[in-house]
Amino acid sequence: MPAIAPRRSRLARKLAVLGTGAAVLALPVIGATSASAAEPTTATATSLGYSNNLDGWIRASLSVMAQKGIPGTYNGIYRNVIRESSGNPNAINNWDSNAAAGIPSKGLLQVIDPTFAAYHVSGTVYDPYDPVANITAACNYAAARYGSIDNVYGAY
Numbered sequence: 001m002p003a004i005a006p007r008r009s010r011l012a013r014k015l016a017v018l019g020t021g022a023a024v025l026a027l028p029v030i031g032a033t034s035a036s037a038a039e040p041t042t043a044t045a046t047s048l049g050y051s052n053n054l055d056g057w058i059r060a061s062l063s064v065m066a067q068k069g070i071p072g073t074y075n076g077i078y079r080n081v082i083r084e085s086s087g088n089p090n091a092i093n094n095w096d097s098n099a100a101a102g103i104p105s106k107g108l109l110q111v112i113d114p115t116f117a118a119y120h121v122s123g124t125v126y127d128p129y130d131p132v133a134n135i136t137a138a139c140n141y142a143a144a145r146y147g148s149i150d151n152v153y154g155a156y
Contacts, residue, residue, distance in 0.1 A: 057131035072139045076150030084110040089131045109138035
């Protein structure tokens with residue numbers, strides 16, 4: 001029987017090594033899972049300390065824009081929001097050429113999905129109907145195309 005004992009011993013050692021290897025391989029997955037839970041919170045009007053209304057959404061957006069270097073003023077944003085959606089964050093345009101093509105304009109500043117995707121600002125919710133995300137993405141687009149949302153006086 002002594003010959004069997006070393007075999008078990010070698011087998012036990014191999015299993016221990018394999019088990020340790022599996023545990024080491026699992027660590028990045030475990031770390032990634034807990035790291036994703038620690039991602040920074042997304043900016044909303046209330047998370048930034050502003051009221052959940054048009055005034056708060058604009059002020060929260062301006063706060064994010066200042067951090068990201070996106071130009072724009074309260075008056076420029078307000079003027080465009082009123083023209084585009086009358087301040088309704090759930091506004092959707094189902095009648096223009098974009099809508100006919102299957103990509104209607106959405107939200108406070110009437111952004112189409114491809115534009116929202118291209119100009120979405122990290123740290124805001126990835127939702128074109130979210131007021132802060134919509135304003136910030138639209139201002140980011142306007143900055144790239146016109147220099148600032150302040151330079152937009154019509155449909156853009």
